[in-house]
Amino acid sequence: MRDEGILKFYKLANTAANGAIPVEKLIFLDVEAYYANRTIGMQRLYAARGQNYRLDKLVRCYNTILPEEAKYVILEDGRQYRIEDINVIADEDAVDLSLERMNSYYDVVDATP
Numbered sequence: 001m002r003d004e005g006i007l008k009f010y011k012l013a014n015t016a017a018n019g020a021i022p023v024e025k026l027i028f029l030d031v032e033a034y035y036a037n038r039t040i041g042m043q044r045l046y047a048a049r050g051q052n053y054r055l056d057k058l059v060r061c062y063n064t065i066l067p068e069e070a071k072y073v074i075l076e077d078g079r080q081y082r083i084e085d086i087n088v089i090a091d092e093d094a095v096d097l098s099l100e101r102m103n104s105y106y107d108v109v110d111a112t113p
Contacts, residue, residue, distance in 0.1 A: 003034060003036075004034075004035060004036050004037050004059075005034070005035060005075055005076045005077075006032050006033065006034055006035070006076055007032065007033055007035050007059065007061070007073045007074065007075050007076075008028060008029075008031070008032050008073065008074050009028075009029045009031040009032070009033070009066065009067065009070040009072070009073055010026040010027060010028055010029060010070070010071070010072040010073065010074060010108070011026070011027050011029055011067075011069040011070060011071055011072070012024055012025075012026060012027075012071060012072060012106065013025065013026075013027045015027075015109065023107075024106060025106055025107045025108065025109050026072055026074070026080070026106045026107070026108045026109065027109050028108070028109065028110045029067050029069065029070055031064065031065075031066070031067060031070065032064075033061040033062065033063070033064035034061070034062055034063075035059040035060060035061045035062070035097075036059065036060045036062075037057070037058070037059055038058040038059060038060050038096065039058070040055055040057075040058045054100050054101075055084065055098050055099075055100065056081070056099060056100055056101040057081060057098075057099040057101065058096060058097070058098055058099070059096070059097050059099065060089070060092075060094050060095070060096050060097075061094060061095050061096075061097060062092070062093065062094045063093055063094075064095070066086065066095060070083065071083055072102075072106075073097065073099065074108065079101065079102075080101075080102040080105045080106065081099035081100060081101055081102060082099065082100045082102060083097055083098070083099060084098045084099065084100050085097070085098035086098075
C-alpha cells in the first residue's frame, strides 16, 4: 500500500546571522513523497544496533529522487525523524528509509508560501 501518508524531506542548517550564536533549524527541500510503512526485520534491527543507531521506523517511498542533503523527514502527524540509512529498490522505483525518531524537535522553516 502506497498511501499511508506523505512525508517531507528536510536538511539541517544554521539560520543565525553571521557572528551570532548558531540557531539550527530544519529547512524544507521542496520534496515530498508518498510512503508505506514496512516491517523492521531482525537482521536490519541488529545491523542498526551494530552501527550504534536506533531504528524506530522503516518506510518505503515511491517515485521520488532524494536530494543528497536530505537528512530528516517529517510525517503528516508532525513527528520528526533522522534518516539513518537509505536503500534503493531499483525494480520498484522506490527507496527504503531507516528512520530514528528525534527526542527533541528542531524548529522548522517551510519554504512554501
